[in-house]
Amino acid sequence: xxxxxxxxxxxxxxxxxxxxxxxxxxxxxxxxxxxxxxxxxxxxxxxxxxxxxxxxxxxxxxxxxxxxxxxxxxxxxxxxxxxxxxxxxxxxxxxxxxxxxxxxxxxxxxxxxxxxxxxxxxxxxxxxxxxxxxxxxxxxxxxxxxxxxxxxxxxxxxxxxxxxxxxxxxxxxxxxxxxxxxxxxxxxxxxxxxxxxxxxxxxxxxxxxxxxxxxxxxxxxxxxxxxxxxxxxxxxxxxxxxxxxxxxxxxxxxxxxxxxxxxxxxxxxxxxxxxxxxxxxxxxxxxxxxxxxxxxxxxxxxxxxxxxxxxxxxxxxxxxxxxxxxxxxxxxxxxxxxxxxxxxxxxxxxxxxxxxxxxxxxxxxxxxxxxxxxxxxxxxxxxxxxxxxxxxxxxxxxxxxxxxxxxxxxxxxxxxxxxxxxxxxxxxxxxxxxxxxxxxxxxxxxxxxxxxxxxxxxxxxxxxxxxxxxxxxxxxxxxxxxxxxxxxxxxxxxxx
Amino acid sequence: xxxxxxxxxxxxxxxxxxxxxxxxxxxxxxxxxxxxxxxxxxxxxxxxxxxxxxxxxxxxxxxxxxxxxxxxxxxxxxxxxxxxxxxxxxxxxxxxxxxxxxxxxxxxxxxxxxxxxxxxxxxxxxxxxxxxxxxxxxxxxxxxxxxxxxxxxxxxxxxxxxxxxxxxxxxxxxxxxxxxxxxxxxxxxxxxxxxxxxxxxxxxxxxxxxxxxxxxxxxxxxxxxxxxxxxxxxxxxxxxxxxxxxxxxxxxxxxxxxxxxxxxxxxxxxxxxxxxxxxxxxxxxxxxxxxxxxxxxxxxxxxxxxxxxxxxxxxxxxxxxxxxxxxxxxxxxxxxxxxxxxxxxxxxxxxxxxxxxxxxxxxxxxxxxxxxxxxxxxxxxxxxxxxxxxxxxxxxxxxxxxxxxxxxxxxxxxxxxxxxxxxxxxxxxxxxxxxxxxxxxxxxxxxxxxxxxxxxxxxxxxxxxxxxxxxxxxxxxxxxxxxxxxxxxxxxxxxx
Numbered sequence: 005x006x007x008x009x010x011x012x013x014x015x016x017x018x019x020x021x022x023x024x025x026x027x028x029x030x031x032x033x034x035x036x037x038x039x040x041x042x043x044x045x046x047x048x049x050x051x052x053x054x055x056x057x058x059x060x061x062x063x064x065x066x067x068x069x070x071x072x073x074x075x076x077x078x079x080x081x082x083x084x085x086x087x088x089x090x091x092x093x094x095x096x097x098x099x100x101x102x103x104x105x106x107x108x109x110x111x112x113x114x115x116x117x118x119x120x121x122x123x124x125x126x127x128x129x130x131x132x133x134x135x136x137x138x139x140x141x142x143x144x145x146x147x148x149x150x151x152x153x154x155x156x157x158x159x160x161x162x163x164x165x166x167x168x169x170x171x172x173x174x175x176x177x178x179x180x181x182x183x184x185x186x187x188x189x190x191x192x193x194x195x196x197x198x199x200x201x202x203x204x205x206x207x208x209x210x211x212x213x214x215x216x217x218x219x220x221x222x223x224x225x226x227x228x229x230x231x232x233x234x235x236x237x238x239x240x241x242x243x244x245x246x247x248x249x250x251x252x253x254x255x256x257x258x259x260x261x262x263x264x265x266x267x268x269x270x271x272x273x274x275x276x277x278x279x280x281x282x283x284x285x286x287x288x289x290x291x292x293x294x295x296x297x298x299x300x301x302x303x304x305x306x307x308x309x310x311x312x313x314x315x316x317x318x319x320x321x322x323x324x325x326x327x328x329x330x331x332x333x334x335x336x337x338x339x340x341x342x343x344x345x346x347x348x349x350x351x352x353x354x355x356x357x358x359x360x361x362x363x364x365x366x367x368x369x370x371x372x373x374x375x376x377x378x379x380x381x382x383x384x385x386x387x388x389x390x391x392x393x394x395x396x397x398x399x400x401x402x403x404x405x406x407x408x409x410x411x412x413x414x415x416x417x418x419x420x421x422x423x424x425x426x427x428x429x430x431x432x433x434x435x436x437x438x439x440x441x442x443x444x445x446x447x448x449x450x451x452x453x454x455x456x457x458x459x460x461x462x463x464x465x466x467x468x469x470x471x472x473x474x475x476x477x478x479x480x481x482x483x484x485x486x487x488x489x490x491x492x493x494x495x496x497x498x499x500x
Numbered sequence: 501x502x503x504x505x506x507x508x509x510x511x512x513x514x515x516x517x518x519x520x521x522x523x524x525x526x527x528x529x530x531x532x533x534x535x536x537x538x539x540x541x542x543x544x545x546x547x548x549x550x551x552x553x554x555x556x557x558x559x560x561x562x563x564x565x566x567x568x569x570x571x572x573x574x575x576x577x578x579x580x581x582x583x584x585x586x587x588x589x590x591x592x593x594x595x596x597x598x599x600x601x602x603x604x605x606x607x608x609x610x611x612x613x614x615x616x617x618x619x620x621x622x623x624x625x626x627x628x629x630x631x632x633x634x635x636x637x638x639x640x641x642x643x644x645x646x647x648x649x650x651x652x653x654x655x656x657x658x659x660x661x662x663x664x665x666x667x668x669x670x671x672x673x674x675x676x677x678x679x680x681x682x683x684x685x686x687x688x689x690x691x692x693x694x695x696x697x698x699x700x701x702x703x704x705x706x707x708x709x710x711x712x713x714x715x716x717x718x719x720x721x722x723x724x725x726x727x728x729x730x731x732x733x734x735x736x737x738x739x740x741x742x743x744x745x746x747x748x749x750x751x752x753x754x755x756x757x758x759x760x761x762x763x764x765x766x767x768x769x770x771x772x773x774x775x776x777x778x779x780x781x782x783x784x785x786x787x788x789x790x791x792x793x794x795x796x797x798x799x800x801x802x803x804x805x806x807x808x809x810x811x812x813x814x815x816x817x818x819x820x821x822x823x824x825x826x827x828x829x830x831x832x833x834x835x836x837x838x839x840x841x842x843x844x845x846x847x848x849x850x851x852x853x854x855x856x857x858x859x860x861x862x863x864x865x866x867x868x869x870x871x872x873x874x875x876x877x878x879x880x881x882x883x884x885x886x887x888x889x890x891x892x893x894x895x896x897x898x899x900x901x902x903x904x905x906x907x908x909x910x911x912x913x914x915x916x917x918x919x920x921x922x923x924x925x926x927x928x929x930x931x932x933x934x935x936x937x938x939x940x941x942x943x944x945x946x947x948x949x950x951x952x953x954x955x956x957x958x959x960x961x962x963x964x965x966x967x968x969x970x971x972x973x974x975x976x977x978x979x980x981x982x983x984x985x986x987x988x989x990x991x992x993x994x995x996x
Binding site: 017018046093094121144145150151152154179181183184185187191192194195196197198199200201202203206209210211212214215216217218219220221222223224225226227228229230231232233234235236237238239240241242243246247248251253254255271276279280282283284286287292295296298299301302303305306307308309310312313315316317320356357359360363366367368369370371372375399400401402403404405406407408412413414425426427430432450451452490491492493494495496 | 513514542556589590617640641646647648650675677679680681683687688690691692693694695696697698699702705706707708710711712713714715716717718719720721722723724725726727728729730731732733734735736737738739742743744747749750751767772775776778779780782783788791792794795797798799800801802803804805806807808809810811812813816818821862863864865866867868870871895896897898899900901902903920921922923926928946947948986987988989990991992
């Protein structure tokens with residue numbers, strides 16, 4: 005969705021490798037420069053976790069996976085790169101020197117975006133030959149999942165560079181936020197830093213352990229922050245009086261000693277050890293890679309949950325999904341439907357609220373999936389909004405489901421559909437729910453639909469154009485084998 | 501799940517009404533004291549939003565809805581209350597006076613929990629006759645959804661009071677966090693307050709608008725905070741080096757000017773107006789009630805998403821669901837039944853979120869009603885939580901539904917069930933969904949259940965006690981007429 009075929013990541017740590025994963029999953033080839041002899045192994049581990057998470061994140065037809073190479077040769081990494089993301093360690097002198105090296109190997113119009121968490125781009129670009137193409141593109145870990153990227157220009161950054169970076173990042177499914185005033189740590193990290201300093205004091209003063217402090221966040225305000233920020237949350241807390249009421253009520257607390265932020269605790273060896281050992285205990289023996297997978301699965305689930313609400317990070321995901329589908333559809337638009345086999349009718353995931361306490365898809369949702377598939381079928385035969393508005397529709401009169409396998413929340417599903425028979429008033433369909441990865445059949449659904457005059461509430465013949473469309477499908481499907489299980493009735497046969 | 505039949509909320513604002521909703525949805529009668537003449541209307545609005553959210557939160561059988569009354573008479577509110585939650589405005593003098601009033605109307609052993617966001621319980625309990633029963637139970641808005649409640653005792657609080665409060669709150673589906681060291685603002689609000697002060701400076705200094713700051717949270721770190729706190733997040737950022745590496749790398753930034761928290765901005769009229777008008781603009785014309793529903797739907801979706809991962813707030817929800825199911829099952833076990841006719845198995849209403857755009861019950865929800873009825877049947881024949889924990893269960897393998905009539909949202913339904921046959925491994929059931937007022941049959945459902953060894957994932961014989969119970973029912977049901985529609989298969993018969 006961008007015109008970029010190859011990009012370079014300068015620095016292949018957690019952030020650099022995360023960028024590589026995001027670009028590669030959008031079909032862009034990535035070359036990573038990193039002098040660390042362990043870089044290739046570390047990058048591959050991040051890529052493996054990233055691919056795993058992305059497969060769960062979206063069912064949309066992807067743009068193919070770009071290649072990822074790791075090299076200790078900067079010139080090789082930059083050769084042919086149309087975009088550069090710099091993620092070297094957080095030292096101004098190192099970054100400034102690195103830009104000089106980069107500029108020797110790339111074209112004049114290639115953007116360089118820095119992943120710095122807080123250094124000012126005006127300082128970073130001071131020694132550059134073409135400083136107008138340098139800006140901050142500050143991501144959040146894991147870069148391959150979290151949508152936020154802060155864009156910050158320096159004194160010499162061209163406005164067009166900001167626009168171009170915004171376009172590129174948005175095409176990767178991200179939410180670019182242009183920070184218009186240049187300050188250290190920008191916006192998000194100032195907020196994080198404030199919370200972080202307070203948290204350090206709470207551990208320092210033995211008020212709570214790292215685990216208790218984390219719980220205070222993730223069982224309470226953290227759930228709010230995932231969908232509304234602090235202002236909208238407090239605006240709501242003001243009730244009918246809004247933020248004015250909220251500030252009148254809680255404003256005085258700003259003067260109370262509710263924070264120790266007037267100072268920062270000294271990072272003595274003993275204090276570092278205290279925090280580190282509490283954090284290690286929290287992990288309860290899990291490795292960082294294992295905990296990353298827990299985190300990624302939770303982030304995927306949260307973003308998909310927000311997608312069902314078309315809100316915040318979920319809306320970003322939905323829009324990205326939609327673009328991927330549109331792209332795939334427009335690529336497919338000329339393709340005739342192939343009616344020589346069952347039709348791949350519908351794809352979905354097991355929605356989070358479809359699961360029982362044991363995290364299996366609730367029995368009734370199998371029928372939901374068949375219904376959603378029917379909703380995709382009807383427009384195909386001309387029973388669209390206009391047809392329904394005209395007073396006719398098909399009603400389901402009978403359903404027969406065979407439940408063959410359990411399936412867990414957030415797993416991908418697709419439905420295959422076969423027309424088993426039809427006449428002027430009826431459609432007889434047989435459908436299979438498959439698991440999206442294993443292709444295993446999870447359930448079969450056989451249904452009879454009756455064409456009705458909705459106002460009179462009685463059966464009537466479908467219109468000729470609908471029967472014509474059904475006829476086209478029947479041309480192919482009449483030659484298919486009758487599905488195993490079709491026409492089956494329920495009963496216990498007497499033993500012989 | 502607690503022994504509390506009635507509790508009192510002293511103070512019926514956003515927090516008090518939220519508490520009322522949470523207690524009432526757990527089957528506990530609630531009396532709210534609030535002198536505001538508008539209190540009843542405001543409380544009803546919160547209750548309506550809360551009931552709407554809770555119906556979406558869990559599919560588990562509820563404990564019935566407790567009654568909620570609102571009164572300006574404190575004695576009336578407290579009469580017979582076995583638990584008191586105080587949520588009056590955040591003024592120490594008012595709260596201390598209120599406890600004196602409360603103590604005159606309740607038994608000596610009734611707990612009083614304060615919703616204060618930050619006042620010290622040692623100060624609050626100073627004038628009390630029985631200070632040992634006062635503690636802080638600090639919730640987070642919306643109280644009916646967010647699981648966190650901070651428990652803080654004062655100098656005179658009895659340890660047993662903390663234990664009792666923990667048990668009560670946990671039974672309501674909450675996550676109690678005992679803050680062991682008494683400080684102002686406890687843990688969660690210190691973290692929130694730090695972030696809040698920094699956010700105020702960013703608006704004050706025109707670095708960003710309230711909307712941009714909220715976006716910096718909800719598209720980035722807010723998504724992380726919903727599932728891991730700041731320590732576990734940074735531990736992960738340290739990669740293989742964990743928190744020690746993270747502190748070595750980012751520790752120096754603590755000395756950099758990445759925060760303005762050495763001071764707080766003055767809340768001048770102009771500054772208040774700036775924040776308030778930016779927040780109003782963010783709402784884009786939506787009312788607080790409307791935005792509350794957006795927030796609630798997002799929170800429900802996020803918690804359900806985390807439930808699929810058995811993690812954090814989702815794990816709290818899963819455990820709560822499980823307890824509700826267990827309770828419903830054990831309640832059904834002892835009931836005697838008349839087996840000379842079909843059994844009236846299950847009653848419900850068409851939930852508002854079960855309806856399509858035309859306010860008809862969604863096709864898939866018919867199956868939901870049959871499943872819920874089955875959930876009531878199984879414990880009746882001894883397939884209860886213990887039986888399932890022992891490794892056996894019945895799985896639905898086949899379902900046949902005839903959809904006979906539409907039914908609108910909020911209409912009452914009941915299900916009649918007939919045993920059509922059984923053997924050692926199978927149960928063949930036929931059920932009818934009736935309209936609760938007209939008795940009209942809306943749908944029939946025929947199902948086959950297979951007895952399984954869940955671990956081995958294969959069919960096996962049910963235990964003798966279950967077969968015995970089935971035999972008791974069969975004694976009666978074998979003499980009933982075979983239901984019309986039973987054993988029917990789906991198909992279009994060729995015309996003759």
